[in-house]
Amino acid sequence: MSLSRRALLQLAGLAALPSLARAETAADGWEDGVHTRALDAPPTPLRDDERALISAIADGIIPRTDTPGALDVGAVGFVEVIVAEWMTEAELIEFRGGLAAIDRHAVAAHARSWPALDVAQREAEFAFLEDPSEPALEERRAYRRLRGHVLHGYLTSERVRREVLKVNPTPGHYRGDVPVPARGGRDD
DSSP states (O other), X not given: OOOOHHHHHHHHGGGGGGGGTTGGGSOTTHHHHHHHHHHHOOOOOSOHHHHHHHHHHHHXXXXXXXXXXXXXXXXXHHHHHHHHHHOOHHHHHHHHHHHHXXXXXXXXXXXXXXXXXXXXXXXXXXXXXXXXXXXXXXXXXXXXXXXXXXXXXXXXXXXXXXXXXXXXOOSSOOXXXXXXXXXXXXXX
16 A cells, blocks of 8 residues: 555654644644744754754655655744743753764764765664664654654644645634534534
């Protein structure tokens, strides 16, 4: 069975659920606000090397094809807003440590920093990061968190909703957080 890119992205949206952990208490439309801040003037809690690493990984997770990639829709800015405004200090320290561990692994395996890896080396690093045999490794925890934020930012971007997922926001404003009533038409 083969999946279309659209179907795969819809399924991948489930991986974005970890980034929604605090979203239950967020105001309606919070994602639109994050995207607006990410595109207009994202906070810059990350160093240039961390941003380059996140950009390289985001581009590898969702590269540009016949549809926009993660970099095309501002997923890195989305991640920066989440990091700056949603992570606690302890989470930020752990996340940064995990990013550093991801890069250390790339240097140890390929004698190059992650952003300088070629396609085959990046694929090898993705295989390592996604290997479930030792899920508690610092770099794998950071990668899972980053992947969830990138997918969430990608799938909730207006451009992807419109061009890839074909969400028709008419009539009215798109809201991705509208409760779906239980069977029988009642919201239990």
